[in-house]
Amino acid sequence: MVKNAEKPIEILILAIPETAGSALYGMVDVLSATGNLWQTLVRSNDEAKRFKVKIVSTLDRDFTCGNGIPVHPQVSIEDDPLATIIILPEIWLGPDESIHGRYPGLVEWIRRKYRQGAELYSACSGSILLAETGLLDGRSATSHWGYEDMFRRNYPRVNFDSSSNLVYADHTGKIVTAGGTTSWHDLALHIIARHASPGDALHIAKVYLLKWHAEGQLPYTGLVRRAPHADSVVKRCETWMIQHYREMDAIKQLINMSEVPERSLKRRFKAATGNTLIGHLQNLRIEESKRLLEQEVLPIEEVSEEVGYMDVSFFRRLFKRLTGLSPGQYRRMFQPINLAET
Secondary structure (H helix, E strand, O other): OOOOOOOOEEEEEEEOOOEOHHHHHHHHHHHHHOOOHHHHHOOOOOOOOOEEEEEEEOOOOOEEOHHHOEEOOOEEHHHOOOOOEEEEOOEOOOOOOOOOOOOHHHHHHHHHHHHOOOEEEEEOOHHHHHHHHOOOOOOEEOOOHHHHHHHHHHOOOOEEOOOOOEEEOOOOOOEEEEOOOOHHHHHHHHHHHHHOOHHHHHHHHHHHOOOOOOOOOOHHHHHHOOOOOOOHHHHHHHHHHHHHOOOOOHHHHHHHHHOOOHHHHHHHHHHHHOOOHHHHHHHHHHHHHHHHHHHOOOOHHHHHHHOOOOOHHHHHHHHHHHHOOOHHHHHHHHOOHHHHOO
């Protein structure tokens, strides 16, 4: 029996002749599997399709995209299909080429859908199409680092960020661009976490072996921190915690640093992020301990101390509660073979 009977969210993934087939079909596959593939594997009764995914194109017939990969669009932009989410995957375009003027009807369709309330997401060079719409003017965006000069030259009003792998155009989160090539993995997980749930995103990440590619960011923390908000004090607190979460009195230091009364800060943090201060701190610490267990051969006691827990018994209980595995079980399951054999 399906417990979750909510209507699936409508997603349109754009395909044009310049589209990269790997990103197109990868997104179709992963998003279509959300809410059902993990549940099938673990024999859960909580199976429910989260997204209804369709390929949309400027063409109303079959065609081939990059590397001769066949595409069968279910709908055309001329049909004016409904969608909550529109995704623009990677396109094959040289850094010295331009797509300007190739798709005026598509550009206007994207603008219109955004005005009607659709959320826009792009992976890699798909952000070039978004830049063509003017919707990124005065806003932040990213793409593959190889397109930085193109953006500076062709779209000077876009605040291009070549170092980040996932960038919000503004605080609403209704336009999100992802970085190079396999950044569609990060984008898919973000969409799942935002529009389905962080749990669904974690399940998909485990099933497909997907991981965040953002340098220096903790994968799980990325999933739970992707919801955008406009509270500058909370943002400053989040940044501080990433740098100081190992410290014994981190919460006390954070409250002093914020210069906001404790009760008020806790209320604002929960309202902005959906998590408590202590819950966020614990997630940061446990995710770092997972990284240590995966990549190092430190004893469990040293891992516990490294992430800020002198009481190893508490650390073991917290780790089991948040991951479903003991630290030892997690290490045996996820540590690379070459480390496990040393």
